[in-house]
Amino acid sequence: MRIDLDAWLRRRAYTLKELREHLAAGRVDEDVIGLLEAINSLPYAFSTSSCSGRIQLYEANEPGEKFELRTVSKWHTPISVDQLVTVMGSSRNLWLAVLPPILHICVCSLAAAEHLLKTLRDSGFKRAGIISISHDGITIETMGTERMEMPLRLDGKDIIRREAIPLIVERANSLLIRSKVRLSKLEEVLKDEVAGGMDNLCR
């Protein structure tokens, strides 16, 4: 598979134009804007989608039931005990998750992909891989590892002790903050990078 650099550049221009529109409309997680700017200032890469990590409350029998899951609430910033308790409602099956950040980045060549995979891992994003290769770019997916996924109610029965909720919220917040710190570190690393340049990594 050869990457067509012109096709990649066109896709890049189009994707970055879309991103500017999403930014203008306030549809991008604030926590990740600086990182996206850093990625998109690299001559060999652009971001295609991102989530900065979140705390999520959802109804489902089990995790991973993509089509039967209903999101009750989600937050991209630490939460208070009250915020959680207020929305816990009376669902028969209720789960609390802390989901890690996820980024998709499209690069112009295999050399660029290998370089970026190494940078991501060195910055603490140990889960990173090439998920697609096409004529207009190679897409890398990376995600954090800070994760919680626990039932609060199952079959209509409360699973956790009421007095334990503050401890759970504290750990959930701590995991989310660790994710955000990791994103900041990656942003710094990418900003500091003396980019190899188009001539090096795109050909």
Add this chain to the structure above:
Amino acid sequence: MRIDLDAWLRRRAYTLKELREHLAAGRVDEDVIGLLEAINSLPYAFSTSSCSGRIQLYEANEPGEKFELRTVSKWHTPISVDQLVTVMGSSRNLWLAVLPPILHICVCSLAAAEHLLKTLRDSGFKRAGIISISHDGITIETMGTERMEMPLRLDGKDIIRREAIPLIVERANSLLIRSKVRLSKLEEVLKDEVAGGMDNLCR
């Protein structure tokens, strides 16, 4: 990066010899042996490591603390309430996790990698990517999505209601079984594959 087919074949032979030794010594998860055989019968691939998914009880302040985590127990098959309660002990911070299967597979070419990524996704392994490219092969990592990660005790306090333990064990077992079913399906798909053959995918 060009893959050297001779180097890949030598690595394949060496890795499969090691696997036979691990099998003979009983060091491979039984649940995954059939799948490894299917992978290793493909002319363009071999397995380098695997875990069939597990239920794990560990001590840690938070998940993801790789160097401060102590495994209390782990099981590759469904567990009973008694099995769990017996080992819960009095750790200050105790977590229960259901971890999905993870496979590493080394292929001989980018074409083989793209083919296998598609096969994995079509078989329900949505998380799959190329994690390294070297002269002696391209390594793909894939993992399941069935996951639970919940605290049972935090700062010395019980988090869950005693009477909720059977419900938690039931969901943990259900997630583990879903993972095992997914592995079986992948095994069937790979066995059925009319392999493209060395000439197609390795050159």
